[in-house]
Amino acid sequence: MSGAPELVIDARGIVNRFGDVVVHEGLNLAVPRGTIMALVGGSGTGKTVLLRSLLLLRAPDGGTLQLFGQDALATGEAQRQALRRRIGVLFQGGALFTGLTVLENVLLPLREQGQVEARLLPELAMLKIGLAGLPADAAHKYPAELSGGMVKRAALARALALDPELLVLDEPTSGLDPIGGAAFDQLVRELRDLLGLTILQVTHDLDSIWHGSDTVAFLARKTVLAVGPAAELARRDEPELVAYFRGSRSAPYLQESMTRSQWNPK
Numbered sequence: 001m002s003g004a005p006e007l008v009i010d011a012r013g014i015v016n017r018f019g020d021v022v023v024h025e026g027l028n029l030a031v032p033r034g035t036i037m038a039l040v041g042g043s044g045t046g047k048t049v050l051l052r053s054l055l056l057l058r059a060p061d062g063g064t065l066q067l068f069g070q071d072a073l074a075t076g077e078a079q080r081q082a083l084r085r086r087i088g089v090l091f092q093g094g095a096l097f098t099g100l101t102v103l104e105n106v107l108l109p110l111r112e113q114g115q116v117e118a119r120l121l122p123e124l125a126m127l128k129i130g131l132a133g134l135p136a137d138a139a140h141k142y143p144a145e146l147s148g149g150m151v152k153r154a155a156l157a158r159a160l161a162l163d164p165e166l167l168v169l170d171e172p173t174s175g176l177d178p179i180g181g182a183a184f185d186q187l188v189r190e191l192r193d194l195l196g197l198t199i200l201q202v203t204h205d206l207d208s209i210w211h212g213s214d215t216v217a218f219l220a221r222k223t224v225l226a227v228g229p230a231a232e233l234a235r236r237d238e239p240e241l242v243a244y245f246r247g248s249r250s251a252p253y254l255q256e257s258m259t260r261s262q263w264n265p266k
Helices: 047-054 077-084 102-113 118-131 136-140 148-159 178-195 206-211 239-245 248-261
Strands: 007-018 021-032 036-041 062-067 087-090 166-170 198-202 215-220 223-228
Touching (some): 007 198, 021 198, 021 223, 036 047, 036 178, 036 206, 047 062, 047 166, 047 198, 102 136, 118 136, 118 148, 118 178, 148 166, 148 178, 178 198, 178 206, 206 248, 223 239, 239 248
Parallel strands (some): 036 198, 087 166
Antiparallel strands (some): 007 021, 007 062, 215 223
């Protein structure tokens, strides 16, 4: 007999506002351990604002937030820092330091936050670079010398530097061609299985949404309107979900799902 899944993120009743503008009201989000969840929604639904709250970069204006089973909003700064160290972040566009090599970018969090002897850090950083699927010779290149896909992988290596339990990816496949995007999705799945990661990714990439995620959390109406696999959300009748999952760009994915499941929409 198995119990309820362990939640890495358990956000309840979250409120985020800026002055009179309410971005989220009564938002609930639960991310089970080991899940790859896509956080999606239209422009202006507050995906970035929600990420900032989940990453303890902005305190929500209401609600509760538990990370790894701990009350993340009631802790002091030292405890919040400890929670942040358990989270790796791949920022939109990679956000690598352009004046540092890939190796130096990965070494940065290890030197600032890690607790490994200094002489071992280069070897550890090279391990992370390899895990991200980069060749060893990429370590000594600068971001300007890398392709778009290699930049993403270098940023991923940096996000993995401190052995996080939760990996947050902000538009990880944006700007990549379909082959590169599919390869990155596959890498993410392999890392989840190898390292036991939980992954939350903000994405507009339909291939990642339909094929690269276990489940999808859809933001609309100032809350998480629905959670489930993309094929399941495509069957629902809320106007926002119909527009997103049954639009012309989603048609090939929807048709594929219908063929597999023999589902016929009413």
